[in-house]
Each structure stands twice: as structure tokens, then as C-alpha cells.
Amino acid sequence: MDISAETTTVPARRGSPLEVLRIFLKLGLTCFGGPIAHIGYFRDEFVVRRKWIDEHAYADLVGLCQFLPGPASSQVGFSIGLMRAGYLGALAAWTGFTLPSTAVLVLFAYGAGALSGPVGAGLLHGLKLTAVAIVAQAVWGMARNLCPDRERASIAVVAALIILFSTASIAQIGAIAFGGLAGLWLCHSEAPAPTGHVEIPVSRTVGLITLGMFFVLLAGLPVLRSLTGSSGVALFDAFYRSGALVFGGGHVVLPLLREAFVAPGWLSDDAFLAGYGAAQAVPGPLFTFAAYLGTVVSSEPHGLAGAALGLVGIFLPGALVLLGALPFWDSFRKRSGAQAMMRGVNAAVVGVLGAALYDPVWTTTVHTRADFGIALVGFVLLTVWRAPPLVVVAFSAAAGAAMSFFG
Numbered sequence: 001m002d003i004s005a006e007t008t009t010v011p012a013r014r015g016s017p018l019e020v021l022r023i024f025l026k027l028g029l030t031c032f033g034g035p036i037a038h039i040g041y042f043r044d045e046f047v048v049r050r051k052w053i054d055e056h057a058y059a060d061l062v063g064l065c066q067f068l069p070g071p072a073s074s075q076v077g078f079s080i081g082l083m084r085a086g087y088l089g090a091l092a093a094w095t096g097f098t099l100p101s102t103a104v105l106v107l108f109a110y111g112a113g114a115l116s117g118p119v120g121a122g123l124l125h126g127l128k129l130t131a132v133a134i135v136a137q138a139v140w141g142m143a144r145n146l147c148p149d150r151e152r153a154s155i156a157v158v159a160a161l162i163i164l165f166s167t168a169s170i171a172q173i174g175a176i177a178f179g180g181l182a183g184l185w186l187c188h189s190e191a192p193a194p195t196g197h198v199e200i201p202v203s204r205t206v207g208l209i210t211l212g213m214f215f216v217l218l219a220g221l222p223v224l225r226s227l228t229g230s231s232g233v234a235l236f237d238a239f240y241r242s243g244a245l246v247f248g249g250g251h252v253v254l255p256l257l258r259e260a261f262v263a264p265g266w267l268s269d270d271a272f273l274a275g276y277g278a279a280q281a282v283p284g285p286l287f288t289f290a291a292y293l294g295t296v297v298s299s300e301p302h303g304l305a306g307a308a309l310g311l312v313g314i315f316l317p318g319a320l321v322l323l324g325a326l327p328f329w330d331s332f333r334k335r336s337g338a339q340a341m342m343r344g345v346n347a348a349v350v351g352v353l354g355a356a357l358y359d360p361v362w363t364t365t366v367h368t369r370a371d372f373g374i375a376l377v378g379f380v381l382l383t384v385w386r387a388p389p390l391v392v393v394a395f396s397a398a399a400g401a402a403m404s405f406f407g
Contacts, residue, residue: 015052017088020081023050024096027077028284030393031097033131035286036356038073040138041389044382046080048141053080055145059346060333066349067176068325069244070318071253071287074098078319079326086201094319098311101284102291106307108278109295118404124281126374126400128365130393133378135357140383142350151186152347155179159351164359175348183344184337204327211324214317218244231299232309235266239290239313244321253287253314266297290314374399 023045031041039062046052053061065075074097081093147153159175166174221237224230238260246253254276262269275292282288294310295303332338366372378396381387 015084015089017081017085017092020085020089021092021096024077024081024093025099026096026390028097028100030390031283032127032393033134033361035071035073036138036353036361037131037134038285039076039353040134042073042076042080043138043141044134044389049388052084055142056346059142059146059349060329060342063176063179063342063345063349064325064329065322066172066352067345068318068321069246070321071243071246071285071315074285074287074315075318075322078322082201082326083199090319094315097284098288098315101279101282101288102307102311104282105275105279105288105292106295106304109275109292109307119401122404123397123401125365125371125404126397127281127283127393129371129374129400130378130389130396131361132357132365132375133382133392133396134389135353135361136375136379137382139350139353139357142346142353146343146346146350151182152343155182155186155344155347156351156354158182159348160355161351163352163355172352175352176345179344179346179348179351180341181344183341183347187340187343187347188336189339189343200326200330202323202327207324207327210320214244214320214324217320218317232301235294235297235299235301235306236309236313239294239310240317242290243287243314244317253289257289257293261293261297266299267293271296287314370403374403 027038027041027045031038043055043058047055047058061076061079062072065072065079068075074094077093077097078090082090085092143153143156147156155178159179162175162178163171168174217240221233221240225233225237242253242256242260246256258269258272261267262272272293275296276289279286279289279292288311290310290313291307294301294306294308297306300306301309333342366375374396377399378392381392381395382389
């Protein structure tokens, strides 16, 4: 990562947890499109508009969270809240971003229903088209800043090809690892070491403790489950293990959760897929699907208690491993070898985003000329008119509903 020209990567002032909660609650209500789109929303909000973090440090953070297990976009938001307002800021960021979709999915689980009919379906489709514009803007902006030369542009292309032509779940990790190795070889720079400091209010002692907790829970919960026979421990273990063994988050967690909940007979495959479909239609992190599962699961606890258990269980491992890595991140990123590696990693992240822009964002959303037109207008609104994402969300939703009504 070429961070040498940057001298300050922290906000000019510390914020409050309430400020963080307010901003992330707005994002939780408007961030449609899954984890890759969320990274685009966050970039627009915190790099472009509010300047809480610079482009290069943000790309570092995205690369780190893509590499760690857990829900990547939620980990990025958690980290931004942590850097802005400490531990309470991190909790506020997670709460604000997670609460809206959790509430909708719990209501859906209780039979409150979802949008139906042609207009409702068109509205949801328009919201998905927002993700096309958001991800395209993120890829465009990050590529200009993070792939300015032939070496890094080539790394991005190879990383995209790895994702596009591999069906293995580990392909994303392989692409990031390739970027790091290629960066060590190709991306050295004569520029001086950065003098800026990314403030991480987590000590190394706390980091080591949280890493220890991550592994103790991963190994200890199955033992506790067998010793106690408790259905609550069994559910928590299923959620925790799913959150701990998935990289990048989002759709990758589907087979893990399906194996953990459908195979033991805790709910039917139809109920599982219905909830998963609803989870893709709401804003915020896809991991809030755990709230739906915790609500409808047949064993105790279920209902609201099960939803809370599911949320804590699936998000906890990603938070623990992130807190374990962050205290070492700032010093690591300032070493010359680490800078070269992170230049390659950041280029690979651009490639991963580019591949995701095609599949699944484009392939599952843009089906007609009208779809392309709506996405194109959204992209121009974001990149040329500098419109807030909320405006693009409103436009795309209205356009999708209108196309469904008149089409």
C-alpha cells in the first residue's frame, strides 16, 4: 500500500459514541447490497465525506478484515467506530448498523410479512440496483488511488481472475495472499516511511487476551456442549462456529449455517431459504440472518432470546479476532516490507471488489436495459453529481417500483 505520502490518518478530533451511533444507524437503514456494497457505502461516508480515515488506511483496514474470519463489512464498521470513539464507539457502530435489519428479520420470523406483489418486488429490485452503482463507484475510486501503476493494476487483474474462475470458498483468501506476495516482489518504493499514526485504542495485552478467548471458545464450546447437553450451548456453538470459520462474510456463511441448523432438524430447509431470501432484501449485514434463525429454531431458546443469542454468537468471533489483530496493525503497516505487501494486498482488494461487481452484484441484479439504465444513473449521481447514497437509494427504489408498475 502506498501510504508514504500520507501524514495523518486519524480524525482531527475524537467523536462521541452517540455521533457514531447516529451515523451507523443511518447506514444500517440504507446500506443495501451485501458486504461488498457496504464497503462502498463506508468509503463514501467516512473517507470521502467525513474524512475520518484516509483512502490508504481505509484500504489497509478493508484488506485486514477481508483476510480475517468474520463478517468483513461489519468488522470495518466496528473498527471505524473503535478508532473514532473507543470501545463504546465500536459497540455503537455495530448496534447502529445491525439493529434495523435485525428488527425487520425478527418481525419477518414472527409472520409480519414482507413486501409482496409486483410493486413491492420492483421496489426491492430497485434497492438491489443501488448496490451496482455503489460497488462500481467504490471500484472506480479505489482503483484510481490504489492501482496507479502497471504492477498494481496487474495484481488487481490477477486477483479478479482468481475469484472469477474459482469456485472454492478459499479463493478470496488466496487472492489476498497472492496480492501480498506479489506486493513483496513488485511493489517496493523509495518513498520515506509514513509519519502518520492510526490510533487504535486497544492495548497489545487486550489484543492477546481476545485472541486467546477466540480460540478457547472455538475449542471449548463443543466440549461444553457434550458435557452439559444444553440446547442453549448447542445453539450458541453453532452460531459461534459459523461466524468463526467464514472469511469475508455475507453469502459465504450460507452453507455453514445450513449445515448447522437444517441438518440437525432445528428448522426446515424451506424456512431456512425463506429467511435467507428476506435477509438479502433488507439493508445492513447479512449476518443478521442469525436473528431470524434464532427466532424460528425449534429448540430452546427461541423467539427474542434466540435472536439475541444468534446475534451475539455469530458476531462475537469476528470481533474477538479483529480486536486481537488491530493493536499490531499500525506498527506492522509502517515497515517497508509490510508497506510493499500491503500495496499488493490493496491492489488485490480492488480486484476482489471488481470481481464481486460482476458476480454476484451484476449477474444477480442487472437483467434488462432498464436495469442497466437505473444503475447507470445511480453511478453518475454518485461519481459526477456527488449525491449522497441515500438519494441514490431513494431514486433506485422509486425507479424499480415504477418499472414494475408500468412494465
